[in-house]
Amino acid sequence: MTRQKPVTVNDIARACDVSRATVSLVLRRSPLVNVDTRARVEAELKRQHYVYNRAAANLRRRTSSSVALVINDLSNPFFAEFAAGVDEALGAEGYVTLLGSTNESPERQQAVLDSLLEHGPAGIILSPAEHSDGEAVRRVVGITPLLVFNRALAGGDWDFLALENERGARLATEHLLSLGHRRIAFFGGHGDSSSCRQRRQGYIDAMSAAGIRPDANWLVECAPTRVAAAHETGALFERDPLLTAAVCYNDNVALGLMLGLQARGTRPGTDFAITGFDDIPEAALSTPPLTTLSVDPRERGRQAAQLLLQRVQSPDEAPCNLVAPVTLVVRGSSGGAHVPKADHA
């Protein structure tokens, strides 16, 4: 450990024969300091490879230059893109991102928040783990501004950035209806998740508007993963063998359903129509490519960062509730010419 001592304002001040205060003024680009002095100090700063100790400055100024970003599932490209967007926007505002990943575990989420808070972030962006305890989050977070992304979290009056879940599912359902489908399932997701409930609502609304009352059998729960969805494919047709299409909770579920269909000899897009949600990169690549809802996660990340920084500026305004737009991307999975137009009027 022959770590040499880092160079400080003191070293610079001594070398330039000025006070530390003057050096500090130069660092903070104060207009008060004489041009010559400034030049001398800046030269010395460069010469000695001075690096600013932001932690010390933050301590003294009682400020923060970091934001905590806590993500439930970084291996999901949707959230990885979101994280990239957050980091990009925070960086542009001079903040640094403290990353925490929870792998969908509420316990790890508490631990991660705990640890990140000790570093005094100006705020927190949280994409909550499934089954998060909002009260517990509130307790550990205290008065640090918090923005919740994607899934609603009860227990506090925090800012919330959501997706147009309802409208998205409605668009997908209307699209299938316009192709002549009537017996359409809503497949995947858990009823206790806010995003799933909203997407179901959009589906139900669209069906109702078309004069169709969705059968209770047409709502099929399953974990939002590819494997689970592939597994549940059989259950779908046990519920109703006459189904011709499904609005899926998200792309992973839709892709899993495709695999499940292929395994039973049913051709997705030809014998059975499918829509997803998210437009992850795989969606365009599957066979057939997946009709889905595009949400631009990177842009959501930028948006989240901006909203949070606004809140940091004005902590006392009423919390905001934003819903980000989604757009329907029609591809092959929702059917070509061959999809059976079942029993329509």
Place this chain on the structure above:
Amino acid sequence: MTRQKPVTVNDIARACDVSRATVSLVLRRSPLVNVDTRARVEAELKRQHYVYNRAAANLRRRTSSSVALVINDLSNPFFAEFAAGVDEALGAEGYVTLLGSTNESPERQQAVLDSLLEHGPAGIILSPAEHSDGEAVRRVVGITPLLVFNRALAGGDWDFLALENERGARLATEHLLSLGHRRIAFFGGHGDSSSCRQRRQGYIDAMSAAGIRPDANWLVECAPTRVAAAHETGALFERDPLLTAAVCYNDNVALGLMLGLQARGTRPGTDFAITGFDDIPEAALSTPPLTTLSVDPRERGRQAAQLLLQRVQSPDEAPCNLVAPVTLVVRGSSGGAHVPKADHA
């Protein structure tokens, strides 16, 4: 801005009628302090919702509890998984991750490093942007321990964690050879990237060992993206129409090549055999599924974190050069029964 003042050791000390030193001792779990005193202090800590100010502690102790993680492309699932692994392992050791993403821009990389260093990380894990300037990195990084991942970076004697590029490409090539292919291309990547050169070498070695001298035309450059690869598909067959297989630089290239083949009516896995590299999630999902090399990026992340923390402990040992194992995953893209066995002896 009615931010109330956070509670400090002072508040606790006053409330318990002990000195700040004693409170500090309790916080750091020193065995020196009386059990009763400890209990009283701990109760008060809880009662006042004390949160430790790690930045202040780090300042005084001249330590750090963060590590910077700089990633060239977070939207690539390979690197996102890597980041998740790094964060997981750092968290387990009590470190927090300072995230920076560069989007493959060397300029942004310099800016990001600059900014992160002001937060005094104990070390840096860097997955370099393409065409990074090692000297410039060295300059800004100074004496902070740095571990380079994935792509070699000249200009400093830092630790390096790489993949078994050469062996991986060799395995893929041997696999194709064992299926009877002789006219095998190496497709994609840029010759100025260390990982591409190594993979090419493995390909050439395997071919040579089988008594085949790869034609210069069989080495086709292209950017490591899906779109670029799909575009270059024509060029591949212009070089040599008799090719029956290609070892691709990575999965993205392989998937792009598949699209390109399909567009010209050539069936991947049936008329033409393909291998990838990385085993990204899409690989198992494509049609046909992609034969590729699995590298377990999350585990690489954990490994990188551990290596770096070791280096933080002992900065003066010789830099290490680790190569992480890869394993061949055989799937449909390298050919079923129908792949033509061209002109073999």
Place this chain on the structure above:
DNA sequence: CTGAAAGCGCTTACAG
């Protein structure tokens, strides 16, 4: 325009 002094929240020898 510049300097001396105090202080951000913590820890660490050093006495006792």
Place this chain on the structure above:
DNA sequence: CTGAAAGCGCTTACAG
């Protein structure tokens, strides 16, 4: 076992 004092690297009134 506990306290008083000094100090980590910075900034901010306050004088001058």
